[in-house]
Each structure stands twice: as C-alpha cells, then as structure tokens.
Amino acid sequence: MPFSRETLDFLVENRLRDSRAWFGEHKAEYQKWVIQPLKEMVEALTPHMLTIDDQFVTQPRVDKTISRIWRDTRYTHDPSLYRDSMWIIFKRGRMHATEVPGIYFDLGPYGFSYGCGFYHASTGYMNTLRQMILRDDPTYKKAQAAYARQRIFAMEGECYKRPHFADQPGEKAQWLERRNIGFSKESRDFDLLYSNRLAQAVAKDLAVLEPVYRFLLAAAQEENMRDAAHAALEGGK
Template identity: 35%
Template sequence: MANFTGFSQAGLNFLQDAWIKNSKPWFEEHRAIYDNDLVKPFRLLVEQLTPEMLKIDEWFETRPAIGKTISRIHRDTRFSNDKSLYRSRLWLTFKRPNKDWKEAPAYFFEISPSSYQYGLGYYCSSKQTMDIFRDEILNDTKKFLAMTRCVKKPFELVGESYKRPLIKEQDKKVATWYNRKNIAVMVTSNHIEDVLNSDLPDKLVKGFKQLVPLYDYLIRVEMIKNIPTL
C-alpha cells in the first residue's frame, strides 16, 4: 500500500477554480488534477488512518471510496437556491453506517483552498438526539464533566446555541453544552501548508484519539436512541 505524502497546491487550486468556473466542460478538461491531486491522496489518507480508527470503533465504515468515507465534489442542486455545480471543499469521515448519515456522530477532516478543519460531531443532529444528550447530562453531570476534559486545545466546542438558556442559572461548564442545537468539536486552521505534508495522518490520529471519551459518550446516546419503544 502506498503511503500518503500530502495534498498538493495543484489540488487546492483546483477546488477554488472548479467552484469559480462552475463549468462541467472545464471540470472534465481538468479531471486528471481532481483524480490525482484530490481523490488519490484522500484515498491514501483514509487507508493510512483506518488501522488506528478501527481501534476506536470496529464498526466504522472505512472503504476509501467516494460516497463511503470521501465526500462528493458534485453538489445536488435539485432543492437548493445555490446552483453551483461543485463544492469548494472536500472531506473524509469515519462513522458507523447509518441510513441518515447526518444523524451519525462522525470523525471528520476537511480541506478548502485556504484552510482545513478536523474534529468530531454531528453534521446535523435531530431534536431527539439532543434531547437524549441533555437527559444524559442531567442523569450524571459529574460523569459528563469528566468526559468533557478531553475537549481541550487545539479543539473547541462549536455549534449554534439557543438564544435563551434552557435551564436558568446552570453551571456555565454544563450550560455551554446543554444549550447547543448541534454538537461538534473541531480545529480550524489557516495554516494550509500542514495538509501538504506527509505527517498529516499523525496529527489527525493524535487529535482523534484525544476525543475518544466524547465519541464513546455520543455512541451511548445513539444506543439509547435506538432502543425499541414498547
């Protein structure tokens, strides 16, 4: 198996140009750059990360393919006011197979022409998911706060919060989680040169392992959610 050696500036430039040109003929004319400088390194990155990710969860989808662990560059514009044909960013995920992928807690890494992100969370969690998450916080707040100690630099908690607190005068350490509409923790960096280097997999593995306590907590929420109701 070939090793990941880094993304290329040509690949990053392609992401920007494809979005600006917004042209299928242009895309097809330059497809070799997409295949060799984006899809290929993403596949190699997934393959290199897979052994360590399976130690976190043996049920992860790990096939290094578009639509499995690697995002599509083509946008579905059928129900969108934005008719841009192509995304200006690509990403990979490690998550359990789920009929509604937006509902699955996922590790992710994303690149754009000038920045990158990586972390853990939901793309768009449901109200049911967040209700169970909040119930678990209240059921054992001490255990929850112990778990949150894994969310430290370089990661930060993100996600839209309710304008009004759901519980008045709640401990701030709890409230910052409890009042979220969606949960994700991530690193966002403009040091795009980091993704051009072969040590990127080591950086990602280190960060993903740091967040294992949070991942295990979110998986528990999923298990509770999937308990059949009588």
C-alpha cells in the same frame, strides 16, 4: 501523495468554472490532485480510527468515506454544481445517514479542519443527550473531563437565544444550551497540510476526542432505541 497547492487550485478553479464539460476534461487532474491524496489520508488514518470505533466504515472511496465534489442542488438556492472543499468522515453505516456521529477531516482554500460531530443532530437526539448530561451519565462525565483537559478542539453549535439551563453549572450549561453540537479544530497551517506529517498530527489530536465521540454515540444509540421502541408500539396498535 500528500495534499498540495494543486489540490486547492483544482478545487477553486473547478468551482469558478462550474462546468460539467470542464470537469470532464480535467478528470485526470481531479483523480491525481484531489481523490488520490484523500484516499491516502483515509488509509493513513484508518488504523487510528479503528482504535476509537472498530465499526467505522473505512473504505477509501467516494460515498464511503470521501465526499462528492458535486453538490446536491435540489434543496438550495445556490445553483453551483461543484464545491470548493472536500472531506472524509469515519462513521458507522451509510456515509450520509444522520443517526450516528462521525469523525471528520475537511480541506479547502481556507485551510483545513477536523473533529467530531453530526451532519444534522435531530431535536430528539439533542434532548436525549441533555437527559444524559442532567443525570450525570458516566459517558458524559468522561467526555466532559476529556474536553476540559484539552486545548485543541473548540465546542461548536448554535446556542439558544435565551438560557434554558441557567440553574446548571457552567461546565454542563455549555453542552446543554446548544441546539446542535460538534467539536472542531481549524488550521491555516498549509505547510502541515502539504506535508507527510499531516495524518500523524491529525490522528494524535483526534485521539483526544475518543471519550467525546463515545458520549455522542451513546446518546445516538439511546435515541435510536427509543425511536425503535416507539415504532414497534405504534406498529402493534
């Protein structure tokens, strides 16, 4: 079952009603119009994603590859119980962990987007990524070449207010000057969203990002190894 107008209508109405009672009374619609299409999207993308990383978690379940519809309101001023968007993500390990990058697809009343990045890139991770760029690590060079020859995805992420790497060429600076980094394509092509062509189109585009994902993963692995070595050193004192 592809996504449909009913998928987005449910997400919007559920967010506006913001009621556990209403959600409970309409759980069948939630399963039919939201969860089932998301599961089928995960299943359709899985063979393609495993060619990018055979260690991706691929179970088509909430908290494995599919987001929760309810929000964690503990650390926000917004008391809304539910979100009006949903997403799927392919990554290693726990879905909500932040130490490795992932490849995602999300949708909501605004349309849909997909790409590659982190939940929250740590300062240490970004510093490691910059070091790899500055030393022309082979994984960076492949990622930069792949990004430069495509016109599908945009590089995203907050930049420093003042340049920190003004001495670097532009192709490097666009990576180096960011506090966080991701790559995304946004679309309002609802005809595609509601069609059986969606998964194949998304998979074809995401294949372009494989070298970029590999670079982000390599930076994460280097940073995680550094953290582990530091922890071992501290533990030995």
